[in-house]
Amino acid sequence: MTTQQLTEQIRKKKSFLCIGLDVDLNKIPQHLLQEEDPIFAFNKAIIDATHQLCVAYKPNTAFYEAYGLKGWKSLEKTIQYLNANYPEIFTIADAKRGDIGNTSSMYAKAFFEDLGFDSVTVAPYMGRDSVEPFLAFHDKHTIMLALTSNAGAFDFQTLKVNNKELYKEVLEVSKTYKNSRNLMYVVGATKATFLADIRKIVPDSFLLVPGVGAQGGNLQDVCKYGLNKHVGLLINSSRGIIYASNQTDFAQAAANKANELQQEMEVILNSQS
Numbered sequence: 001m002t003t004q005q006l007t008e009q010i011r012k013k014k015s016f017l018c019i020g021l022d023v024d025l026n027k028i029p030q031h032l033l034q035e036e037d038p039i040f041a042f043n044k045a046i047i048d049a050t051h052q053l054c055v056a057y058k059p060n061t062a063f064y065e066a067y068g069l070k071g072w073k074s075l076e077k078t079i080q081y082l083n084a085n086y087p088e089i090f091t092i093a094d095a096k097r098g099d100i101g102n103t104s105s106m107y108a109k110a111f112f113e114d115l116g117f118d119s120v121t122v123a124p125y126m127g128r129d130s131v132e133p134f135l136a137f138h139d140k141h142t143i144m145l146a147l148t149s150n151a152g153a154f155d156f157q158t159l160k161v162n163n164k165e166l167y168k169e170v171l172e173v174s175k176t177y178k179n180s181r182n183l184m185y186v187v188g189a190t191k192a193t194f195l196a197d198i199r200k201i202v203p204d205s206f207l208l209v210p211g212v213g214a215q216g217g218n219l220q221d222v223c224k225y226g227l228n229k230h231v232g233l234l235i236n237s238s239r240g241i242i243y244a245s246n247q248t249d250f251a252q253a254a255a256n257k258a259n260e261l262q263q264e265m266e267v268i269l270n271s272q273s
């Protein structure tokens with residue numbers, strides 16, 4: 001999917017919501033545990049109930065890898081279900097990969113070719129040759145960690161390097177990477193005010209913004225500092241949506257939570273045009 005198609009979907013659905021599919025077997029409704037594949041059964045119900053309210057889904061691979069081969073199968077079934085039934089949805093494998101070049105090529109092949117995701121998150125720490133293998137894939141997107149939502153972001157990301165904060169250096173240098181047009185960036189919703197400076201460096205890039213909901217990030221603040229003329233934001237909420245209820249009404253409860261965010265987004269988008 002191209003960024004233009006993604007923007008068209010945002011305008012059509014009046015939503016720039018990304019729903020995180022972070023499935024924890026201890027948190028899903030107990031009746032699903034009788035299913036052959038409880039994780040997929042949970043995801044399918046959530047997706048069917050919410051797909052009109054969001055433009056993206058983001059499974060974090062940790063929640064699948066934790067269950068070994070079975071978990072990876074559930075991830076595969078989830079992305080296949082999305083691609084077959086809702087091809088207009090942008091899909092994000094939140095895997096935070098990145099390694100020496102030939103290894104990164106294999107990670108990229110795994111997520112883009114084998115699984116068929118539209119995008120994958122990567123860590124910038126190993127530099128250019130760890131990221132460019134992902135960027136080489138046509139119409140696929142590499143979402144680089146810039147300023148993360150957690151408290152530990154301040155351990156390194158805001159330290160000064162070359163007289164500027166490290167996250168700013170990451171943004172600047174990444175723009176010189178081959179096929180950098182395929183880059184998006186992760187910026188935590190808990191760091192909303194930083195978005196003003198971030199937009200000076202990457203005015204046109206899409207930003208994936210996790211941290212609304214369970215982590216306390218504020219949608220209005222993120223939009224105030226982060227929106228651009230193409231919207232340019234994908235706001236992620238995982239636990240705040242998918243665990244709205246652990247009873248048989250869980251999918252409808254998730255849809256209600258997603259609807260609340262979508263309605264807020266619609267107002268923001270209407271005020272922009």
Ligand SMILES: O=c1ccn([C@@H]2O[C@H](COP(=O)(O)O)[C@@H](O)[C@H]2O)c(=O)[nH]1
Pocket residue numbers: 020022060094147148149150186187188210211212213214215236237238239240
């Ligand atoms: O800076 C970051 C980068 C990634 N994440 C991931 O996003 C979701 C957030 O889940 P919530 O339940 O909405 O808090 C999760 O997969 C994180 O690993 C992040 O939170 N911050």
